[in-house]
Amino acid sequence: MWEQIRSNQVRSVFLIALIAGLLLAVGYFLGLYFFDSAVGGLVIALIVWAIMSLVAYFQGDSILLGMAKAKKITPDDAPRLYNVVEEMKIASGLEKVPDVYIIDDPALNAFATGRDPSRASVAITSGLLQKLTRDELQGVIGHEIAHIKNRDVLLMAITAVMLGTIVILSWYASRFLLFGAMTGSGRRSSSRSGGGGAQAIVLIVGLVLMILAPIMAQLIYYAISRKREYLADASSALYTRYPEGLASALEKIGGSKQQLKSANQATAPMYIINPLHKEGMKAADLTSTHPPISERVRILRAMTGGASFANYNDAYRKVHSGKQVIIPKTAAAGIGAIGIRQASLAAPGELGLASEKASDKAASTHEVSDLMLRLNKYRTVDCECGARWKIPPGFKDNDVLCTRCGRRIRL
């Protein structure tokens, strides 16, 4: 286990405590309004939170993967992708190979999920699989495995559940309050008619809190997310010993304008880049789930001395002209000098999934689209003339007409 996890956790725990405090405050005022006792509201808040936590703990990953429309693959479906995942599993010292999923979407993205390192999954879009060379793919998978290894996945799930609870509670509470105020028959007003000034203050503070809590919780959620991205980038560089791989992958991903169809506000922090990013948006602000890509790339490229956390810190300081430190000193000093390896020596196209040569690009496109068809249960038949036909799963006829040579092929 790397030591930085613990000291990073102190900061994260503080932020989580903030969100938990918000949740309790919402419950408290809820109780004051509807039950005349704070305890009742707290109990309701805790029950809602507990139910959502249980669901997230036991079903969270399948819900997330289901929402992203991800399909599980076996080593035979995409040997190279699977091999890269295994390589990164070994480099990180993870105890089990995570399940590998593919999302059929031209957008370029990837994410990791799972409640603990022994029950984790990584998912990657078919578009990204098609565009990346082997070194780049390694960087991306290294980043995702780092999220699993550093327990970011669990952390983000805990935070997301609390955020969700706050949103639900304050949404219903504020609707009830508005409704109650309009009809003038709220429980609060009937039981304590003609309350004093103190009560009015409580009412206003509570109302403001109900409105602000979801926003505040969301900002904290994003703050936690951004911290973890830097750490995952640094870990990926350490695992692969090749920061350039992740850097050029991020560049490719950042250059794409496509949004991922199946992502939403809550799941955004799980991805390698923010899937909802808009063109030209400056992302270094409070409402961003990820640090800006250009900055992440510049830090990785500035890692000239080596691939350790200390080198990442130096690079970060170089890019930001000196103040902050992203990874605590104690952790960075843990391991001595770690060199950067060479790029894969092999000729382009034969090792990576994609390369700069046009013929290889076509081949990798072909390979990935074949994979997607197979995953979608298409059958293939070969015609005697050499053409290969892909038959969709719903096809009912007994034969197809080969449009190249005019033969009828029996299925």
Added chain:
Amino acid sequence: MIALWIILGIVVVLIFFIIGAYNSLVGFRNQVKNAWAQIDVQLKRRYDLIPNLVETVKGYAKHERETFEMVTKARNLAQQASSTAGAAERGKLEGELGMALGRLLAVAEAYPELKANQNFLALQEELTSTENKISFSRQYYNDSVLKFNNKIQMFPSNVIAGMFSFKLGEFFEVIVAAEKEAPKVSFT
């Protein structure tokens, strides 16, 4: 009376320290062992892949007998050493095997039909990935050994390590010269 309590307190703290230090040393040692097992798995995988690869290449490139013999010999030597030799000796042999394999793959470059063979491509991908896995597991193993050795040599855990005679771990280095140089083969 108070002095007695103080002494007792110090003894209890000492015992807890010894237990803690001993357990963490054992933890590190197990991590090293586990990491070594990981390397072994990958090296075995490479031994298994090589005969297949040689056979496939042979079908297309009959005149490269020398290369085939070199690869097969390096493989057999490395495999024999795997059950007896230490990390340093194995590192040398595995380095030679890696170099021979690089030569074989470079030879394959000259045969377009071979490069179009699905079986060869699949084997090549497996071999490439196995090579990567070997170097990543070596990386993890060496990191583990470094942490373990630091623990053994640094104060105060070195006292405990001395008491229970923990031995320093051995790094696994594959000869670097062979690794970095791209194999050069001329086709004349």
